[in-house]
Amino acid sequence: MRRSLSLLCVLITCGLLIDARTLDAQQPAPQNEYDIKAGWFYFLGGLIQWPKEPFKGADKDFVIGVLGNNPFGAYIRPDGNGASIHSTRITTDTIQRKSIKVIQYSSVAEFQNSYSPCHILFISRSSAPGVIGETVQARVEAALQKTRGQPVVLVGEAENEAESLAYAKSGIIICYWNDLQEKRVKMVVNDTLAKRGQLKVLSPLLRLRIVTVL
Amino acid sequence: MRPLRDLSIRVKLTGSLVAVVSIVLLLSTVAGLIEQHRSAKTAMMNQFSVLADALGDASITPLVFDDVDTGAEVLASARLEPNILFVQTFDANGNRFASYQAPDFASQEVVLPPGEDQFFFEGEFLHVSKSIDQDGATMGRIYLRASMKDLYATTRHKIFLATLSLLICLFIAILLGSLLQREIARPILELAAATKKVSGEGDFSARVHSNAGDEIGVLCDGFNTMLDQIQQRDRELEKHRAHLEELVRERTSRLEAQTEELTESNAQLERSNQELDDFAYIVSHDLKEPLRGISRYSSFIAEDYAGKLDEAGHEKLETLQRLCLRQENLIDSLLHYSRVGRAELAIAPTDLNDVIEQVLDMMHITLEEQGIEVRVPRHLPTVACDSVRIVEVFRNLITNAVKYNDKAEKWIEIGFQQHGESGGNDLNPTGFVFYVRDNGIGIREKHQESVFRIFKRLHARDKYGGGTGAGLTFVKKIVERHGGKIWLESTYGEGTTFYFTLEKGIVA
Numbered sequence: 001m002r003r004s005l006s007l008l009c010v011l012i013t014c015g016l017l018i019d020a021r022t023l024d025a026q027q028p029a030p031q032n033e034y035d036i037k038a039g040w041f042y043f044l045g046g047l048i049q050w051p052k053e054p055f056k057g058a059d060k061d062f063v064i065g066v067l068g069n070n071p072f073g074a075y076i077r078p079d080g081n082g083a084s085i086h087s088t089r090i091t092t093d094t095i096q097r098k099s100i101k102v103i104q105y106s107s108v109a110e111f112q113n114s115y116s117p118c119h120i121l122f123i124s125r126s127s128a129p130g131v132i133g134e135t136v137q138a139r140v141e142a143a144l145q146k147t148r149g150q151p152v153v154l155v156g157e158a159e160n161e162a163e164s165l166a167y168a169k170s171g172i173i174i175c176y177w178n179d180l181q182e183k184r185v186k187m188v189v190n191d192t193l194a195k196r197g198q199l200k201v202l203s204p205l206l207r208l209r210i211v212t213v214l
Numbered sequence: 215m216r217p218l219r220d221l222s223i224r225v226k227l228t229g230s231l232v233a234v235v236s237i238v239l240l241l242s243t244v245a246g247l248i249e250q251h252r253s254a255k256t257a258m259m260n261q262f263s264v265l266a267d268a269l270g271d272a273s274i275t276p277l278v279f280d281d282v283d284t285g286a287e288v289l290a291s292a293r294l295e296p297n298i299l300f301v302q303t304f305d306a307n308g309n310r311f312a313s314y315q316a317p318d319f320a321s322q323e324v325v326l327p328p329g330e331d332q333f334f335f336e337g338e339f340l341h342v343s344k345s346i347d348q349d350g351a352t353m354g355r356i357y358l359r360a361s362m363k364d365l366y367a368t369t370r371h372k373i374f375l376a377t378l379s380l381l382i383c384l385f386i387a388i389l390l391g392s393l394l395q396r397e398i399a400r401p402i403l404e405l406a407a408a409t410k411k412v413s414g415e416g417d418f419s420a421r422v423h424s425n426a427g428d429e430i431g432v433l434c435d436g437f438n439t440m441l442d443q444i445q446q447r448d449r450e451l452e453k454h455r456a457h458l459e460e461l462v463r464e465r466t467s468r469l470e471a472q473t474e475e476l477t478e479s480n481a482q483l484e485r486s487n488q489e490l491d492d493f494a495y496i497v498s499h500d501l502k503e504p505l506r507g508i509s510r511y512s513s514f515i516a517e518d519y520a521g522k523l524d525e526a527g528h529e530k531l532e533t534l535q536r537l538c539l540r541q542e543n544l545i546d547s548l549l550h551y552s553r554v555g556r557a558e559l560a561i562a563p564t565d566l567n568d569v570i571e572q573v574l575d576m577m578h579i580t581l582e583e584q585g586i587e588v589r590v591p592r593h594l595p596t597v598a599c600d601s602v603r604i605v606e607v608f609r610n611l612i613t614n615a616v617k618y619n620d621k622a623e624k625w626i627e628i629g630f631q632q633h634g635e636s637g638g639n640d641l642n643p644t645g646f647v648f649y650v651r652d653n654g655i656g657i658r659e660k661h662q663e664s665v666f667r668i669f670k671r672l673h674a675r676d677k678y679g680g681g682t683g684a685g686l687t688f689v690k691k692i693v694e695r696h697g698g699k700i701w702l703e704s705t706y707g708e709g710t711t712f713y714f715t716l717e718k719g720i721v722a
Contacts, residue, residue: 043279204272207284
């Protein structure tokens, strides 16, 4: 699994690099996958509507939970009491005009013990350093179990479309996947599930070609 | 400008109305069209600005999720507006993202450089460039190019409609103008026609009819009143003229009657004068005959009976003879006087210098005896007169001047005055006034009228040389027969001046 993931990264990078030669000289260097995904947190904040008070303190902070390895590195940095996004697309310290708060759950056990409600729970594809033998599936299941009935947008990442679809069907509301042919990140959105969880995904997002709506 | 000034007021009124309406209409139409075109452009700009905003907003999600296809799809909705020819979105870095191109439009040229929001019209296109923002962050930029063909077509259509309405309005203006001018111009034209009638034909019965209460109405009323007054004055004048004519006729007839009377009296007077002259002649002639007998017989007695008569007888006989002589002299004078009145004058140009010379020749012995200085200050003129009679006039006057002078140094001045030279007695404004002046004894004022009476003597019979007292009567008669006048000025003791004029004609 990790090998294939690394391979994908290399491929995307190489592909983008090769393509870059034919592109306009003004075009910037191809973006890192997590650069893109970090920025998308901000835009998802604008394209999804949560219930009025999904949890206590939701009106002050926009809480992003990260289960597993935190792959965002410098793209989401701690900033004072909260955090700020430094993606190529956007640099901001607010989402929905609220301070960004990132909670890291390194392992499933930690998650299960100390989970506090959040707007978006990102389920990482990789395990945090030092956590051995924890699968993506285990994280997904833990997340599904812990957040059942709560208005939390579960964001996962899969290796391909089929896996992404499978995750989405299993309960992940937004699942990213990398289209190697088009060399871009795409996503599957389970709108049915979102509606069930009192979440409203806005049409501009659902209308995108890179989005597969379930 | 002259031909314009000579145009009828009717043409001028219609013309000015149409000109004003045309100018106003043209200006308002042009202004309206410009304003409409301008607002249409503004509206178009606003419309496409909003469209660009809408397309940009819809492009945010495709932009941020880097979804070019959806971006193109979003822009493709611009096909609903056929005027949109080309739309291009750019990402935050200024790279072309998605575009839309109208089916029959080939260019992908982006005219506006990236930067602030811009709009401008160029040629047949409207260019709009707007940034795509979300929450204050720029997500990209949208450029839109729209065709202005519709706008121009609409404007052309509006110009066509405006021209059409302009022509219709102009037609209505001409129609209304000609109707209105008729109302205004009719009384003026009538007034002009009436004026022409009055001034040209002298027909003062002409009148202008106007019911209007405006200035033209006032003018027409004034004109009518003026003509009324003129007619009234004419009638009065006519009346006065008739009266005057009657008056003149009456006066003339009266004058004629008077003239006739006068003529008759004159004729009678002339007849009487003639009869008197004739009578005087006959009487004097007949009287002379027995007087001559008395005188002859007294001579016979004096000669034949000289020895038989005593001293007293001789004295009485002498007295008888003296009286006879005197009687004869008187009768001669009378005869002469009546001859002067009866004889025809032989009028001929006469040099008065010759006349004076002749008189002085006749009298030179007397003049020398008396030691009289005769002065003729200037050369006398030649006049038309009977020279024999005029010699008699001057002889009588000079004789009187010589006779009635008691001064040691005696002088006589003979001369004349022309018009303007004499005093108040200048009765002949074109001719001469002759005078004979002396420094003699003068005549008292009370006697100045009677000196011309026949046989009138102011002094004793033998004083100042005697005489019949008929000389000045002859002078007056001769002067009057020449159509002239005689008068005198005298200061008693200092001298006398006799003036006379001759009206028979001045030769030189």
